[in-house]
Amino acid sequence: MKGKFHTLYVGIFLLVGILSIIILIVNGLSYYPLPIEERVFSNLHSSLKPSGAIGHGIGIIGTLMMIIGVASYMIRKRMRRMFDWGYLKYWLEFHIFMCTVGPILVLFHTAFKFGGIVAVSFWSMVVVVLSGVVGRFIYIQIPRTIQGKEIGINELNETELVLTEQLQFEYNLNKEIIESISSSTQPLKYINMSLSMSMFTVIKEIFTFNSFLKHLKSELKKQGITDHNKHHKIIHITKQKMILSRRIGMLRTMQKLFRYWHIFHLPFAFSMFIIMLIHVGVTIAFGYRWLF
Numbered sequence: 001m002k003g004k005f006h007t008l009y010v011g012i013f014l015l016v017g018i019l020s021i022i023i024l025i026v027n028g029l030s031y032y033p034l035p036i037e038e039r040v041f042s043n044l045h046s047s048l049k050p051s052g053a054i055g056h057g058i059g060i061i062g063t064l065m066m067i068i069g070v071a072s073y074m075i076r077k078r079m080r081r082m083f084d085w086g087y088l089k090y091w092l093e094f095h096i097f098m099c100t101v102g103p104i105l106v107l108f109h110t111a112f113k114f115g116g117i118v119a120v121s122f123w124s125m126v127v128v129v130l131s132g133v134v135g136r137f138i139y140i141q142i143p144r145t146i147q148g149k150e151i152g153i154n155e156l157n158e159t160e161l162v163l164t165e166q167l168q169f170e171y172n173l174n175k176e177i178i179e180s181i182s183s184s185t186q187p188l189k190y191i192n193m194s195l196s197m198s199m200f201t202v203i204k205e206i207f208t209f210n211s212f213l214k215h216l217k218s219e220l221k222k223q224g225i226t227d228h229n230k231h232h233k234i235i236h237i238t239k240q241k242m243i244l245s246r247r248i249g250m251l252r253t254m255q256k257l258f259r260y261w262h263i264f265h266l267p268f269a270f271s272m273f274i275i276m277l278i279h280v281g282v283t284i285a286f287g288y289r290w291l292f
């Protein structure tokens with residue numbers, strides 16, 4: 001049930017995100033590509049310009065989405081009283097949804113015209129979103145419980161041992177296959193890698209892991225293991241073991257990288273919000289009140 005609920009939860013985010021983008025594009029297809037000086041002649045100008053009914057509205061909604069997405073995650077993560085309000089992982093997914101769709105709405109609010117001091121806020125927003133994607137990538141390299149707590153190295157080593165034992169005793173794989181799996185899943189080989197090498201290795205291993213698994217599949221067939229279910233489970237456990245070993249080996253590096261990432265991500269989020277506040281103050285002072 002939990003799995004189904006989660007798929008529905010993420011599915012709704014994806015659907016809303018994709019639908020919003022399609023509606024914004026279709027609605028402004030004949031307006032946004034026009035050169036700035038020709039836009040005033042378009043009958044869409046009065047609603048799609050940044051101060052127009054739609055342009056202004058999506059600026060406000062997009063900004064509110066970012067504020068809610070950041071505040072809710074920060075509060076949920078820190079307030080003891082909220083610790084049992086759903087898994088932190090789901091709140092992070094909510095943060096990512098709000099802080100991806102929000103900036104897209106703000107992009108359409110600007111009508112693709114990035115002038116004045118508020119351009120600094122806009123580009124800070126772009127940097128925060130892009131760095132968010134990198135942050136998410138590093139985040140998932142650090143094994144955590146579903147509650148978002150980091151799992152200790154001893155527990156990780158134990159899980160890895162359990163996987164090896166499963167292959168050895170439950171599926172009775174012979175010594176050669178176990179050795180070939182173990183030699184390609186050595187946490188030690190990742191330990192002294194530099195940060196850039198670690199990032200490169202994670203990407204490179206998407207391909208090397210796949211080719212190893214292909215090789216393993218043909219080895220299993222040679223050994224006479226043809227039962228589809230058993231075959232599938234062995235490949236699944238081996239894949240888990242390979243990923244876990246890499247995460248164990250890179251744990252220290254990724255934790256360090258994640259600390260640096262926070263130092264980079266936060267100031268841009270901060271400068272985006274501060275300049276946005278000045279921008280909102282100035283527009284209100286100039287009498288732009290939207291529907292109010």
Ligand code: HEM
Nearest residue numbers: 050051059060063110113114115118121122276280283288
């Ligand atoms: C991070 C959030 C926001 C960003 C990055 C942003 C960015 C921009 C940009 C680039 C422009 C066009 C400037 C130009 O004409 O050269 C603009 C215009 C405008 N924005 Fe925003 N905006 C944001 C949020 C808001 C919010 C929340 C409001 C309202 C409460 C708002 C109200 C306006 C108005 C009224 C204009 C038109 C100003 C004019 O035509 O002189 N913006 N914004």
Ligand code: HEM
Nearest residue numbers: 066070074077096099100125128129132133135136139269
């Ligand atoms: C304008 C957009 C965004 C803003 C203003 C923003 C802001 C923030 C802030 C302030 C934090 C620190 C939270 C804390 O330490 O409690 C954070 C954490 C994080 N954000 Fe974003 N974010 C944005 C977009 C994104 C996107 C698009 C992604 C992913 C694709 C993302 C992924 C993350 C991750 C992985 C964390 C770390 C969570 C943790 O350490 O517990 N963010 N973000």
